[in-house]
Structures are given as structure tokens and as C-alpha cells.
Amino acid sequence: MDLIRQLGVLAFGSRLRRLTERLSKDVSRSFRDQGIGFEVRWFPVFYLLTLESEVSITGIASALQYTHPAINQIAGEMDRAGLIVSTRDKNDERRRLLSLSKKGQSLITDLKPLWADIADATKEILSMSGIDFVAAIDKVEEALDQRQLYDRIVSRIKIRQYDAIEIVEYESSLKDHFRELNYEWLKKYYRIEPADEKVLGDPEGNIISNGGAVVFARIDGRIIGTGALIKHDDQTYEIAKMAVTERMQRRQAGKKLTRALLDRALDSGAVRIFLETSPQMTPAISLYEKLGFEISEGFITPRYKRESITMVYKFEK
Amino acid sequence: MDLIRQLGVLAFGSRLRRLTERLSKDVSRSFRDQGIGFEVRWFPVFYLLTLESEVSITGIASALQYTHPAINQIAGEMDRAGLIVSTRDKNDERRRLLSLSKKGQSLITDLKPLWADIADATKEILSMSGIDFVAAIDKVEEALDQRQLYDRIVSRIKIRQYDAIEIVEYESSLKDHFRELNYEWLKKYYRIEPADEKVLGDPEGNIISNGGAVVFARIDGRIIGTGALIKHDDQTYEIAKMAVTERMQRRQAGKKLTRALLDRALDSGAVRIFLETSPQMTPAISLYEKLGFEISEGFITPRYKRESITMVYKFEK
DNA sequence: TAATATTACGTAAGCGCTTACATAAAGGTT
């Protein structure tokens, strides 16, 4: 009946939220019952002030790992309830130092046994889980400190996307894709120059027949990206004409294309592999860096008017 | 440094909230990154709609254990995003039946692998806790279903309060307390009648010297309640003149006083123990019931004008 | 069959935090 429960780890967030709400609602109700005029959400701040007096808003915030507006709001409420007093820091007029008021001090004795009851009851509930729940949360938080959930998800997504891309060899039926994919971004960022038209119009004549290669990236049967390997001499290869259609960018096609061309160059005995790209293309540059290229002084005559930087593959010694 | 962490079970609510926020923020970010136009908070509803179509708002709410306004809001957003369509139920014009739209249907294939990535990453994090976190939450929720945290806290508070009350024997220096405590509530609810004045003015002459007793409840050195045992004959005792000062009510003083007087009557060989109270005093009545009294036909001549009901102690056979 | 209770849905506002932004004081730099 309870789908959230069935979904297990998939609806883990909803699950935790529900549990949190359930527990904290009960705790606040217990507090209210006592008619002490104390809200549970004040508890961490109050407790901190029993340990230390003259603490600033941000001081409390960082000790409790809350944001400072949260503390500001709680302090406002506690102030209105007469539990704290605040004074300006003599040495730093920005800071507002909080301490418990007389009334706040005297509340401590009333609250302490109540805390103990709540802690005991909570422990009782948590012990039903059969494990040390608090310790388990500690470990989960440590794991998150080490590497965020976000990063873990993203790396999985990337691997999946990378695997979903198929690298396809050039054949003449795909000739138009090679031109169109490159035109798409050239038009967007620059103008198409004669040198572009020449190479993109006849990849067979200009690239493949000279010992180079053209490959394509395919997802679900659709060509979405391309790239070429141009042979300059037996030892020198250039990766060029990389293009991925805009809608399919950030899906690791560039990475898989580059790696495919790089492998091909290495297999052909390349000693020098380079590429040219534009300084604005920061995602591309960082991709190339990840794959082992580094920015270098240009060593070939620029063939295009557009500004470019040269990157060279760093062979491992 | 992190006080919330140090507080352990005492700040368990804050702890859980923090973890929840951290996890769900990362998950939503991953979703947003994908640019699918899908919010994580829609997930449970969306998932349910992949299993069943034509589900009503309250139907979804109860399946997911959310409130219906939550579902209403989520449905509104999903509607605006074009993921669902809603039709009126032919048999019940109040109900709005939700189903996935074409667009919603086609999203399923995009979302499924993403769900899997998120589930895997979450599992990875949770496995760091070294225990089956989801199962642990299951058990905690079961424990809560059995008996709420609130009830567990309250019963601890009551025991503590009960233990904090000291029962004090009558002595003439406490004579005024006996009168004042009784006058306090008599004035509040009725008028003081001659019969009251007589007994309350001279407990020694009217109660104690006739083989009865007067006791007091004391907290932190202060007398806060009183009660009397009146002897009618060797076998018949009456519990009467119970009073607890208003500010100290609900602290189990009445219970401890009654139990003390009851024990005394039983020790004296009572065969019949009764008391009179007013029908409006429902908290008192339920207290007496808990202690073994039951409402009975009055069997003594009414001594006061105020309306009253008689309760008799039920001896176990 | 009229009155009453229940149910389904919707809307507004609240809760306890957050992010985003503004302001003023303090500290650093040239």
C-alpha cells in the first residue's frame, strides 16, 4: 500500500523527510504540552548558549552548521520570548553577541529533565532498528563529505552515456553528416571559410585518401557527432573537425570520438598528435586535457582566420 | 566543532533534516542537469502513474502517504509541464483522474536509466553506513506505528513528575494550606458552602480525630496539593477535599495523593471506599477510573448543593 | 426526502529551513 516504502532507495529522500517530520512533530508537541514556552527548534541554539555565552550569530551558525539567517530568525524568537539578551561587540560593531538572559538561565533546570526524557524515548525508538542509527548517520555523512552524492550520480550518468555511444566508420553515405555537423557550429560561432568548405565537402579526397580517418558518433541509430584524424606525415597526426550536434552535447560523444581518433593515431605509430581549437571552447579544452593533451605553442602555419590554440598529446615516458 | 553531531540523539531531528536536505538537493541537481524538465519531487507521483492510470488526487495521496494538497500542487506543476492529463470521473464528479500524457509516457524511457543511476549512487552512499539503512528506517517506522514517539516521551515525563512529588503527613503548621488549596478551586467553580467552611477550617477536629487523614503533595519544598481520607465507619472510607493548585496541575500530584489515600484506606481494612466529584471534572474522573474507581449510584445523603457524582473503588475479587 | 455527515478537491497560509541580496563595519592594498 505504501509505495514510498516499496520504492526503497529510490524514494529515499521522501522517506527521510517523512521520518524527520514525524519525529520532530512529536517532539515539539511534547515541548508545547509542558507549557514552558519553548520551541524545539530553539534547542540547538539554547544548548550552545548554555555552554558558551557571548556568541555571535555567525559563530552559532557555524557551530551548528546552519545558515546565519536561520540563527538570526531563531534568535529573534528567543529574544521575543525573553530567553536571550544581545549586546554589540565592543571591538567589532558589526557583531551581536548573544547570551542567555536570567529567564533563559532559569529555564535550564526545567528543560534538562525534559531533554533527558526525549533523548531516552528517541533512543528507545532508534534501538528498535536493531542498529546504532546515529552512528550509521555519522558514517553516511562522512561518506558524503568524502564525495558528494551529486558527483557519484554524475559519474554514473557519464559512464552510461559514454557506453551508449557507438563509433561508426566513415562511409560515403555519411558524407553529408560530416559537412552538416561541422557547419552547424561553424555558422554559430564564426563564418565558414574556403579552407573549411574544401575539407568538409570532400573528406574522402582530403582526409581519408591521405591516410587519415573520419568517424561518427551514433546514438539510437542517429548520427550526432563526428571527428577526423588528419595525417601530416608518418609520425604526425592531427585531430580535427570535431563536432557534436548541439542538442546532444554533454553526452560524452566528444570524449568517445576523441578517444577513438587518438587510439587510431597511436596504433598508426604517431609520435606527435596535436589539435587546434578555439580559446573560447573551454569545455572542449578541458576535455582534451583530461584525455592527455596540453596547450602548446602553435607549430603549424595557421590555416584559418579564426583565433586558435594548439594542443599536443603528452606521451608518457 | 559540529555541535549537532555531538548532541547525538538529542538533536536527532536536526540531524535527519540536514541529511535529507543534503541528499535531495543533490538528486534534484542531477535531474536539472539533464535538462529533461523534470523535478525530483514529482518522482513518486510520476512513478505511481507509470504503474496505474486514472488515479484520483486522494488516491495518489494515500498511496504515497502524502497529504492531498501536496499531490494537488505536484499535479498542477506536472500539468503545466504537460506530463499528465486529467479527466473528471464519470461516476463521481468530484474526482479528477490523472494519467500520464503522451509526453509523460515518452519521458519514461529517458528517466529510467537516470533513476537507476541515482538509486545506485544512493545505495553506494548508504552502504558506507555498514548497515541496511533502508531496512533500519523500516523498523523505526514500524516501532513508531506501534507506539508514537510522543506517547513514549509523555509516559517518561509522567513517571518523572510522579517521582518528583513528595507526600507529606498532616501537621498543624500546614492547616492553612489545606483550606487555601481547597478554597482556590471552590471559589473558581462554585461558591463556598457552610459545610465546606466547617471541614476545611478544622481538619483536625473534623477529619483526623475521627480516624481519617489529611496529606499534602510537595514539590521542591512547596506544598502544591492536598487531599483527605474521611472515615465513615470501620469498613467505609471516603476520599475527599482533593485539590491541586492550578499552576501545578497535570504534574501527577492528584494521582500520587489519591494513591496515597487509597493505600491508607486499604491498610485500615476498608471494604468500601468512595468519593464524590463533579460531573464536569472529566480529568479527575478519568484519573479515578485509572486508579480503580467506577461511577456508581450515590448512596450517601448529598452534603453539598453542587451537583455531584459518586465513584466507588472496585475491589478485585 | 430533507437534513446531516462524509468525501474530493482546491486554496491560503504556515513551518523551518534555505538561497539571494542589501548594508554597514572592518581589514587590506596601493
Added chain:
DNA sequence: AACCTTTATGTAAGCGCTTACGTAATATTA
């Protein structure tokens, strides 16, 4: 000393749920 950066605080608004409440449709009951 003028300028920029950083820090402490405050305020507004948002988020994702909740409670509270209103209205209309349906079910129940006398």
C-alpha cells in the same frame, strides 16, 4: 587616504511539505 575585499548581520522570498478551511458532490440517516 581612497579604494577594494571580506565579514557580520539583516531581510525577503523560495522550497516542499504541512495544517486549516471552504465548497461542491455524494452517501447516510431519520
